Amino acid sequence: MPIEERLEKTQKEIESEIKVAMLEKDTTQSQLAEDLNLSKNVVSEAVKGYNTPRAKKARKKIRRWLGMENNHE
Template structure:
């Protein structure tokens, strides 16, 4: 299933990139969640690659805050 493998790889890349950006800013997911006014568990789900509309919207907020636009 090449498509499934690509999807998993893309999800892992996004998670890794967000975590690196957090480390560069010396910021935790809890701090990020407070900054964007979103529950910490929801932020974690979004970072881990959940594709619900809510998680996609949260990732967009994360990208803006972390300068990933």
């Protein structure tokens, strides 16, 4: 599988995992942004699995907030 396809697949897996956890916690991206003092744009990038430094940092906060810290990143 070409690298681009693997990257896209990984991003979709990250997004799916976070969205399931958000549903379980009955929260939204807007609520995460407010609770974690992050911009909505940064939360969106983190949830979508972007690989930028700010998205990675935000994703760690989001996963911790959602109780996903024991899961792989």
